[in-house]
Structures are given as structure tokens and as C-alpha cells.
Amino acid sequence: MASEPVIRLLIVDDHPMVREGLRSMLAGERMEIVGEAANGREAVQTLTETSPDVVLLDLELPDTNGLTLLRRIREIAPGVQVLVLTMHEDPARVRQAVQAGAAGYVLKGVDRAELLASVRAVTTGESVLDPRLLRAVIEVTDAGRTPASAAQTLSAIELDLLRLVADGLTNRQIGARLNWSQATVKKYVQRVLEKLGVIDRTQAAAEAVRRGLLR
Helix, strand or coil: CCCCCCEEEEEECCCHHHHHHHHHHHCCCCEEEEEEECCHHHHHHHHHHHCCCEEEECCECCCCEHHHHHHHHHHHCCCCEEEEEECCCCHHHHHHHHHHCCCEEEECCCCHHHHHHHHHHHHCCCCEECHHHHHHHHHHHCCCCCCCCCCCCCCHHHHHHHHHHHCCCCHHHHHHHHCCCHHHHHHHHHHHHHHHCCCCHHHHHHHHHHCCCCC
16 A cells, blocks of 8 residues: 655744644654744745645734735645644634635644644645534624525435534544545535535535534
8 A cells, every 4th residue: 555645844833832842743644844934924935945735824923914824825826735723713713714715724722633634634625624613603604594495315324424524524534433435435525515505514514503413
């Protein structure tokens, strides 16, 4: 079996101790820290010099608004995935980051396993949202919205899968839980999205909450 490719990471955070902690958490997991930046100017320069696969981005930087930098990164390196790693729990900020192009949004204090899973997930095109933020984001995004009446009925196994998606599990984690290949998980996730009439995992989770499927 071929080994997984090394994921190249750029860490953008103005606190040296945070950057050191992230290096320690991610070391030895087929991940390479190719650069670090303490502000927006350094981030743009290092991004162009190192060509990372993923940028770990804090939204609080001394010289620029984090959301502005996020948009700039997406403009100059559209193939790079941005995983926001921050202390901000404001649902509006989460929504703004996703709209600006963030592939994921996780809170500082996340454990090592969750962070590794999140980095790997965004490199495969998955979106990642910290489960602790899900309900609040839904309330902001979908206030006053009624469930889609045209959504098709889900099978029992699709309902189980939807609950796992709403819990914030990645395809890899779902596959381990259900003993499925990642290709099978991806196929079922796409089927659930189509049946619910939504376009991504966050919207699918929102629909799960509205339908009361998380109880």
C-alpha cells in the first residue's frame, strides 16, 4: 500500500509559543511545516516562497484583519486550503470565514487527534467545522428559515451517516466508525447532500438539526 503524501503546512499566528505548540502537535505525522508567519505581510511572502498545501490561520494578527488576509490567500493561491485556527467563537465570524473561502474552522484548544484529522480532511476537499460551533452557526445562518419541503426521505443508514457528519467527523473518521472505505463514505455523503437539497456538509448538518435528528 502506497504511503500517504506529506502535507506541507504554513502556520500563521503572531504568538511564538502557539506556533511552537503546533509544530510539536503536527510533527511526525507525514506533515511538514514549510513556513511560519507572525503577521499578514510575512504570511503572503512566505506563502509565495513555500507553496504549502494548507495554511493554518489565526484571525487575530497585528497588521491586518484575518478575514482580509484569508481572501488574499485565496486570490493568490486558490489551490491552497485555509484552515482557520482561532479562539473566536462568534458564529457571525465563522460564517464570514467560510464565505471568504476557509475550508475549515476549528478552535484553539482542539486536541491533537482532531487537529490532525481536520488538516487531512481539508486536503481532500472536505469542509471542517468545530462541532461546538455548529448549532450557533445554524442559528445565525438560518434564522427564520423553514426546512426544505422537497428533501427526499433518508434511509436508516443515511440517517446514521448524517448524524456522524453533524458530529463533525471527517470521511476518514466515519469510515473507521462504519468500517467503510473513504470512497464509500464519500459516495454516501454525496447521496445525502443530494437528497437534502444542500451543497455542503455544514448545510447538511444544519438540516439535521432542523429535523431534530441529533437528539
